[in-house]
Amino acid sequence: MKILGVRCSNSDYTTCLLSGDAAAPKVEEMKHVNYPNGYGEAETLRWLRQEFQRLCNGQALDEVCIKRAETNVKRSNSLEARIQAEAIVALAAAESGCGKVQRKVGSTVAKDLGLKGKAKYLQTKLDTSAIPDFGDYSAKEQEAILVAWSCME
Amino acid sequence: MAVSFDFRQRLGSGYFGEVWRAVETGLGHEVALKCIPPDKIVNQGNFFQEAQTLKASEHANIVRVHDTGTLADGRIYVSMEFLRRGSVEDEARGAPLPLSRAKRLMVDVLRALTHAHDQQIVHRDIKPANILIGDAGEGKLSDFGLALPDVTGLNMAQVKQYQYVLHLAPEVRRIQDYTPLSDIYACGVTLFRLVNGDNAVPAIPPAQAHQLARRGEFPPRDGYRDFVPQALKRMINMAMSVDPASRHQSAEAMRHALEQQSLCVDWVETQTAGRCTWTGHGQDGLHYEVTKRQQPDRRWTVLTRKGPTLNALRRMGALCSTNMRKPDADKRARRILQDFTKGRA
Numbered sequence: 001m002k003i004l005g006v007r008c009s010n011s012d013y014t015t016c017l018l019s020g021d022a023a024a025p026k027v028e029e030m031k032h033v034n035y036p037n038g039y040g041e042a043e044t045l046r047w048l049r050q051e052f053q054r055l056c057n058g059q060a061l062d063e064v065c066i067k068r069a070e071t072n073v074k075r076s077n078s079l080e081a082r083i084q085a086e087a088i089v090a091l092a093a094a095e096s097g098c099g100k101v102q103r104k105v106g107s108t109v110a111k112d113l114g115l116k117g118k119a120k121y122l123q124t125k126l127d128t129s130a131i132p133d134f135g136d137y138s139a140k141e142q143e144a145i146l147v148a149w150s151c152m153e
Numbered sequence: 154m155a156v157s158f159d160f161r162q163r164l165g166s167g168y169f170g171e172v173w174r175a176v177e178t179g180l181g182h183e184v185a186l187k188c189i190p191p192d193k194i195v196n197q198g199n200f201f202q203e204a205q206t207l208k209a210s211e212h213a214n215i216v217r218v219h220d221t222g223t224l225a226d227g228r229i230y231v232s233m234e235f236l237r238r239g240s241v242e243d244e245a246r247g248a249p250l251p252l253s254r255a256k257r258l259m260v261d262v263l264r265a266l267t268h269a270h271d272q273q274i275v276h277r278d279i280k281p282a283n284i285l286i287g288d289a290g291e292g293k294l295s296d297f298g299l300a301l302p303d304v305t306g307l308n309m310a311q312v313k314q315y316q317y318v319l320h321l322a323p324e325v326r327r328i329q330d331y332t333p334l335s336d337i338y339a340c341g342v343t344l345f346r347l348v349n350g351d352n353a354v355p356a357i358p359p360a361q362a363h364q365l366a367r368r369g370e371f372p373p374r375d376g377y378r379d380f381v382p383q384a385l386k387r388m389i390n391m392a393m394s395v396d397p398a399s400r401h402q403s404a405e406a407m408r409h410a411l412e413q414q415s416l417c418v419d420w421v422e423t424q425t426a427g428r429c430t431w432t433g434h435g436q437d438g439l440h441y442e443v444t445k446r447q448q449p450d451r452r453w454t455v456l457t458r459k460g461p462t463l464n465a466l467r468r469m470g471a472l473c474s475t476n477m478r479k480p481d482a483d484k485r486a487r488r489i490l491q492d493f494t495k496g497r498a
Contacts, residue, residue, distance in 0.1 A: 036260075036412035038253065038436060038496075047412075050264065058271075 002028075002060060004093075005148025006052075007067040007140045008085040010078050011035055013048070015055060016144035022152040025131055030141055031055075041081075045088050052092035064093040067147040068103040070119070104147055112150035122146060156222060158186055158230075164239075169193050169298060170228065174235055177219070184219060187231040194229060196301055204231045206297045210272050214265035216285055216295040236293065238286040241347065245281060249350035249378060251419030252385075252494065253436070256411060258284060259344050261292030263408035266340065269300070270333045270404055276300045277331050279339035280320050281346060299328070318359035323367040323395050334397040337407055341392025341400070344411075345372050348381055348389070369395045379483075380420040380431060380490040388414065417496035431490055432463070441493055442466055445486040448475070453482035457489055472498070 005016040017029040033051065035044055056064065066089055069082045090101045104112070106119025115121040128134035131145060158175040161183075165172045170189040177184050187203075196202045204221030211217065220232040241258055244250070250258070262284055269276055277299035285293045322338035325331055346354060353376040357365075365371035372393070377386050388410050394400045401407035418433040418441060427447035434440055440463050444456045457472035472489050474482070492498040 033409060034413060037415045038256075038417060039412075054264075054267070 001062045001152060003148040003151050004055065004059070004061050004064045004098075005067070005144040005146070005151075006064065006086075006089050007144040007147065008048075008082055008089060009140070010081045010085070012140075013051070013085070013089075014138075014140040014144045016141065016148050017059070018145065018148040018152070020152070022149070023130065025145075025149050025152055027131065027145060030137070030144075032138070032141065045084060048085055048088045049092045052089050053096055056093050056096035056098055061093075061098045063100040063102065063151050064089070064098050065147045065151045066090065066101070066103045067109070067143045068105045070105055102151065104150060109146050109150045113146065155225075156220065158184070158224075158232075160186070175232075177232065183235040184232045185216075185235040187233065188224060188228045189231070190228055195298060200229045202301060203298050206274060206300045207231070207233070210269045210274050210297070210300075212265050212268040214261045214291065214293055215268065216293045233295070236285045236287055238288070238290075240282050240295075241284040241286065241292065242281040244286060245347060245350070247351040249422070250347045251421075252348060252381070252416040253419055255344065255347040256414060256416055257290075258286075258292035259340065259347065260408055260411055262294055262343070263340060263404045263411065265292075265294040266333075266336055266404035267408065269294070270336070274300050275331050275333055276336050276339075277328070278320075279336055279343055281343055284343070318363050319354070321363055321366070322397070323363070323369075324397055332397065333403070334400050337392055337400045337404065338394075338397075340404070340407060341389050342372060344389050345376075345393065348385070349376060349378050353377070367395065369393075378420075378422060379487040380418075380422075380433075380494050382414070382416075382491045382494050384495075385414050385416070415495045418493045420490065420494070429486075431486075433490075433493060435493070436496075440466060443472075443486055443489055443493075445482050453477045453479050455482050455485045455489065 001019065001021060003018045005018060007014045012032060012034045015031045016027060018025050019028050020026040036047055039047060066086050068086060069079055086103060090103070093101045106122060107117045110119055110121045111117040113126060115125055134142065134145070137145065157178045159178055160173050160175045162174040163171055164174055164185065170187065170193055173186045173188065175184055175186040176182070191200060194200050201221045204218050207215065207218035217234040218231060222230060224230050262279065266276065276294065276297065278296055283294065283296040285295045287293050320339040320342045322335035325335050354372050362371050374390055392400055392407055401410060418435040420431045420433045423430045428444065430442065430444045432442050439459055439461060442458045446454050448454055454475045455473060455477065457469045458466035459469055460466040474485055477485065489498065
């Protein structure tokens with residue numbers, strides 16, 4: 001099974017293409033891309049859509065799973081921009097023929113990975129030995145991996 | 154019934170044949186019709202190669218192909234979407250394009266190229282004349298006449314006539330030498346021409362240009378306009394590296410590098426004797442003017458102004474200097490221009 005895990009922010013996006021199954025996931029490709037400089041809000045969204053159309057096209061993805069902004073984020077402007085970005089990713093994935101697109105917060109990711117539903121357990125209690133060199137990935141890359149892993153059967 | 158066209162206007166002609174604006178009489182829609190005499194076809198084994206390649210590489214930033222076939226006079230035709238805004242060469246007419254415009258067009262071309270390279274198609278002929286402009290102002294890559302998936306059994310005499318030496322990567326001596334990295338080189342030269350204008354590229358015989366290109370001296374790396382920021386110069390020079398391994402390793406990598414460039418002001422340069430003026434329009438909606446002029450005592454002055462309109466420019470005291478030597482004035486003006494361009498001033 002092939003799952004694309006996505007972690008958007010207001011300045012970049014990180015994707016992880018995970019294959020295999022829940023017991024033995026394999027990181028096929030990891031990508032971290034900064035948003036273009038000097039683009040307006042609408043142009044950035046268009047750019048993001050083109051990026052994900054390219055990422056999703058021809059990959060035969062089973063699912064795209066987006067790490068959602070946590071609901072306790074207080075800065076409303078940046079939260080809104082991130083939600084827009086997540087919506088665009090979901091749209092581009094659907095346009096590219098990916099039938100299943102999900103958005104998950106940290107607690108849901110934890111629950112789907114067999115922990116109790118608290119996001120902090122992802123750092124403290126999750127056994128990541130199934131993914132080689134997991135600790136070497138950046139925080140955003142780890143989130144992209146985990147969100148994809150949480151969708152695996 | 155055979156397809157027929159009503160030829161309306163000749164848009165251009167070249168070694169390969171002609172391109173016409175025509176109306177396809179069946180559906181009544183306008184098309185750009187490329188008509189190629191059979192002896193000018195590069196791949197004599199497949200007269201319809203170009204149209205087939207275009208069809209195989211369909212993308213929003215690649216010109217769309219409708220049909221191909223043979224005209225009554227025996228010429229091969231390729232019917233493509235007609236783009237009334239013409240090519241980037243028509244738009245620039247040898248002058249530098251505004252930096253943000255050049256960036257957008259090149260981003261579009263690199264997106265198209267990424268798609269083509271994904272399909273194992275090397276374009277081999279990237280230049281401003283082969284970048285058409287869509288109705289929304291987007292760049293669309295065209296002319297896939299040399300974009301052949303298989304280069305064995307080609308009419309090499311035709312290939313040589315067709316090749317555009319100015320953008321030819323130094324490592325390319327035969328058509329078999331082309332790789333996606335030669336397309337990256339051609340994109341670098343194209344971007345160099347777009348941001349600097351054609352007078353930054355010396356008019357020398359093609360053979361000499363190719364020889365200089367092998368030494369990394371053509372196009373001249375010191376030929377950049379004063380307002381082009383260092384980061385953009387480095388990026389273009391990297392794409393034009395003599396060693397393919399030193400270039401961006403994919404069209405996507407080059408696109409991402411270009412997208413990271415901060416180009417906040419578009420400049421127009423006007424030069425007269427003893428005076429050079431750059432007028433800029435920023436993304437912040439403000440207008441800028443930087444003037445470098447010679448004083449009567451042969452020393453130099455740099456004057457900077459900005460304002461909401463060109464008629465309401467106000468002097469920026471901190472960015473004005475007088476009584477300078479020419480090299481100092483050049484350096485000062487360049488620094489001010491680049492700082493504005495990067496949005497740092």
